[in-house]
Amino acid sequence: MAMPVRSGDTLIFSTPPVVRAWACAGGKKEAEGPLAVEFDLLFSDTSFGCGKWEKAESLLQQKCVARCLTKAGLDPDQVDLAFGGDLQAQCTASNYTMRWLGAPYAGLYGACSTMAEGLALAACFAAAGFARQALAFTSSHFCAAERQFRTPLDYGGKRTTTAQWTATAAGACILSPGGGQAGVPVTSVTFGRVQDYEVHDINNMGAAMMPAAVSTLCHHFADTATRPADYDAIFTGDLGRVGSGLLHDQMRREGLPLENHLDCGCLLYDVDTQQVQAGGSGAGCSAAVLCAHVLPRLMDGRWRRVLFLSTGALMSQTTYLQGESIPGIAHAVELAAPDTVPAKKEA
Amino acid sequence: MKLDPKRYAEMTRNATPHSPVLKDCLWAFFVGGAICLLGECLRQFWLQWYDTELAGTLTSISLIFLSAAATAAGWYQKLGAKAGAGTLVPITGFANSVVSPAVEFKAEGWVTGVGAKIFIIAGPVIAFGTLASWVWGILYWVSTKF
Numbered sequence: 001m002a003m004p005v006r007s008g009d010t011l012i013f014s015t016p017p018v019v020r021a022w023a024c025a026g027g028k029k030e031a032e033g034p035l036a037v038e039f040d041l042l043f044s045d046t047s048f049g050c051g052k053w054e055k056a057e058s059l060l061q062q063k064c065v066a067r068c069l070t071k072a073g074l075d076p077d078q079v080d081l082a083f084g085g086d087l088q089a090q091c092t093a094s095n096y097t098m099r100w101l102g103a104p105y106a107g108l109y110g111a112c113s114t115m116a117e118g119l120a121l122a123a124c125f126a127a128a129g130f131a132r133q134a135l136a137f138t139s140s141h142f143c144a145a146e147r148q149f150r151t152p153l154d155y156g157g158k159r160t161t162t163a164q165w166t167a168t169a170a171g172a173c174i175l176s177p178g179g180g181q182a183g184v185p186v187t188s189v190t191f192g193r194v195q196d197y198e199v200h201d202i203n204n205m206g207a208a209m210m211p212a213a214v215s216t217l218c219h220h221f222a223d224t225a226t227r228p229a230d231y232d233a234i235f236t237g238d239l240g241r242v243g244s245g246l247l248h249d250q251m252r253r254e255g256l257p258l259e260n261h262l263d264c265g266c267l268l269y270d271v272d273t274q275q276v277q278a279g280g281s282g283a284g285c286s287a288a289v290l291c292a293h294v295l296p297r298l299m300d301g302r303w304r305r306v307l308f309l310s311t312g313a314l315m316s317q318t319t320y321l322q323g324e325s326i327p328g329i330a331h332a333v334e335l336a337a338p339d340t341v342p343a344k345k346e347a
Numbered sequence: 348m349k350l351d352p353k354r355y356a357e358m359t360r361n362a363t364p365h366s367p368v369l370k371d372c373l374w375a376f377f378v379g380g381a382i383c384l385l386g387e388c389l390r391q392f393w394l395q396w397y398d399t400e401l402a403g404t405l406t407s408i409s410l411i412f413l414s415a416a417a418t419a420a421g422w423y424q425k426l427g428a429k430a431g432a433g434t435l436v437p438i439t440g441f442a443n444s445v446v447s448p449a450v451e452f453k454a455e456g457w458v459t460g461v462g463a464k465i466f467i468i469a470g471p472v473i474a475f476g477t478l479a480s481w482v483w484g485i486l487y488w489v490s491t492k493f
Contacts, residue, residue, distance in 0.1 A: 052454045152451035154418050155468065156427020156434045156443050158371075161364040198352040199359065207359040214348055245362050253349050275428075278364075 004127055009216075010190040010223035016336070017126035018183030019119070019173045021072030024291035025064035026284075027142070027168030029276075033269045038292035040067050046143065046168050054088055057141035057168075058096040061086070064170035065097060065137055072133070072174040079103035079174075080131035083118035085110060087140050087166075087283055089148065094137070103135065112209075112238050113192070113312030114138040115171055115287035116331035120189035123333065126175040127186075139170035140282030149202070149317055162204040164240045165276035167268055171287025173295075182338065184298045188224060190332040192216040194314065198325045202315070205281055205326070206243020206265075209311040212328035213239060214250050216309060220332045221256055228258050232303040235294060236330070237286035237310035238265035240279030264289035286310040294335070301341040308333045371431055378426065379433035386410055386437070407438055414439035418446040444468040 005012045025041040026033075036042060041063055048059045061084075069076065082101065084094040085108035098105040110117040118136035125131040145166040146153055178185055195215050199208040213236050221227060228234055228251070239247055244263045251258045264286040265279035290308060297303045311330040320326070337343075389409045393402035417423040423443045427434040434440050448467045452460035466473065 147451055151468065152447040154421060154424045154443070154447035154450050156418075156423045156430075156440065156447075158428060158431035161366055195348075197350065197355045199355075204359065204363070207355075207362070211348065211350065211355070214350075218348065242359075242362055242364070246358060249358065249362075250348075250350060 004124075008223035009193070009219045010188050011124060012188040012224065013123070013127045013178070013186065015127065016178045016185035016187045017123045017175050018178050018181050018185050018338075019295060019335070020176050020181055020183030021068055021174040022172065022291040022295050023064050023068035023071055024171045024288040025060055025067070025169065026288055027060070029142070029165070029274065030167060030169050030268060030288065033274065035268055035289065035292050038296065039288070040064070040291070046141070053141055053143040053147065054092060055096070057086065057088065057093040057139055057144045060141065060168070061093055061097040061137060061139045061170045061172075062100055064139070065101060065135065065172045068135070068137070068172035068174060074133055074174065076101045076103055078133055079135050080133050081106065081122075081125060082135040082137065083108055083121045084135070084137040085114040085118065085283070086138055087111060087145050087148070093139055093141070093144070097137070110283075110310070110329065110331070111312030111314055112140070112205075112281055112283050112286065113310040113329050113331050114283040115290060116237070116308060116310035116333050117191075119173060119175070119186070119290075119308075119333050120191060120331050122173070122175040123186040123189055126177050129177055132176055134175045135172065136175065137170065137172035138283040138287045140166050140168070140284035142166045142168045142282070145282060159277050160203045161277055162201070162206065162240075162242050163277040164205055164238060164265060164279055164281035165269065166282035167280045167285040167288060169268070169282070169284030169288035171284065171291040173291065184295050185336045185338060186333055187336050188220075188334040190216055190220040190223065192330040192332070193219075194327045194329050196325055196327040200323070200325050202320050202326070204242065205238070205313045206240040206278055207246060208313050208326035209328035209330065210239055210243045210246045210250065212330040213243075213247055213309055213311050214254065216330040216332050217251065217307075218254055218256065220307065220334075224334070228256055228260060231260060231305050231307045233294075234258060234261045234307045235286070235289070235309060236261065236263045237312075238279065238281035239263050239311060240265045240277075240281065241271060242278045267293065283310075283312075298335050298337045299341070301337045301344040304337045304343060306335045308335055374430045375433035377433070378430035379436060382410070382434070382437045382439055410438050411442040414442035415446045418443045419450060441469060441472070444472075
């Protein structure tokens with residue numbers, strides 16, 4: 001097997017591994033959003049009748065992972081290695097999912113960047129032949145995140161214009177070594193560097209994470225000798241409207257204007273009518289948009305080449321209260337249409 | 348990256364959308380006013396049977412009860428998301444800040460959840476309110492000596 005090439009911070013796969021199955025699950029607000037028809041699973045009762053939001057998030061993950069395995073035609077014991085994480089302290093939603101699944105597991109904490117982080121690691125393991133069936137998954141739950149990071153759900157507070165809405169959503173992908181296997185090829189991955197531009201406002205995550213997105217994008221374009229126009233679309237995880245505006249300004253200054261940028265936080269909800277302030281966020285936001293919206297369009301050839309970034313804010317409630325600024329990180333995964341699929345115009 | 352934190356703070360300030368101040372103020376004024384009007388109606392109701400002082404106390408208790416019930420039903424949060432200070436400032440806001448953690452942390456048990464977390468929002472108000480009353484009491488006591 002040909003070895004991947006390392007160029008700067010980017011790993012370029014000479015034999016790209018493939019995302020061969022994926023699934024996403026969402027809650028009530030996601031079911032009212034513009035991507036609802038593209039979801040595999042939607043649940044109107046986001047507590048799953050258990051009365052504990054943390055457990056409910058794990059159940060959401062389990063249903064999503066189970067659907068992904070069904071689509072891949074796999075039994076749980078055929079999963080060689082799982083990469084997963086979530087926003088809960090000690091990543092408990094994922095830990096309990098893996099207690100149920102029983103496969104070998106490497107837990108991740110990348111905050112809202114977890115989907116790209118897990119996807120990138122699973123791609124590396126699949127490309128190297130260390131895993132024939134590598135699972136990458138993540139989730140977030142509005143209620144579990146609110147009570148951990150902000151105020152009780154029934155507290156009557158007003159949200160700021162820069163605040164974002166944590167998605168109740170999960171996404172899961174199965175990656176396998178390439179070379180004949182059907183699926184969406186992962187052609188390169190760029191692991192991000194932590195960036196901190198001294199943003200202290202916990203209600204403005206888009207601004208806190210934007211520099212990390214710029215850093216990873218600049219590294220990726222330099223490492224792969226590409227420009228934004230070489231891609232059909234460039235996705236960021238959850239910068240929201242405020243962070244996306246800042247990203248466009250800064251990329252223009254870097255000499256790499258983004259004409260084809262889409263933000264998962266602005267796609268998952270109708271930002272004008274669903275009262276999500278600046279847009280969606282949470283690890284499940286980019287995971288769901290990836291599995292509902294991006295991968296199907298690559299698989300059938302509507303898009304040929306996409307750069308997918310998930311962005312994460314790496315503070316905790318403790319460091320925030322102690323006055324620390326919010327560090328951000330972004331990981332990028334380059335995805336392509338399968339060679340065998342002819343280009344197709346979007347309907 | 349062609350960016351420094353100082354310049355970025357300025358960029359972020361410029362990119363932050365303003366709150367709709369007039370709309371927010373109108374919501375706060377009318378909802379806050381309506382809660383106060385409800386309080387006055389309740390006071391008049393209690394005044395039919397009790398004296399001014401007791402009627403005032405019963406009005407506060409009634410508003411706290413109504414706020415607690417509305418919080419438990421999930422209505423107060425929905426109103427507060429629009430009314431802001433209109434629901435925060437009256438006594439009903441204080442009741443909401445105590446009842447909402449009590450509802451929220453029931454999953455962690457009566458003692459370690461409800462008992463430990465019930466004052467998570469109202470606690471600082473109580474602590475610093477009590478401290479301020481001490482300071483004011485001492486100042487008042489000193490002023491009576493002259």
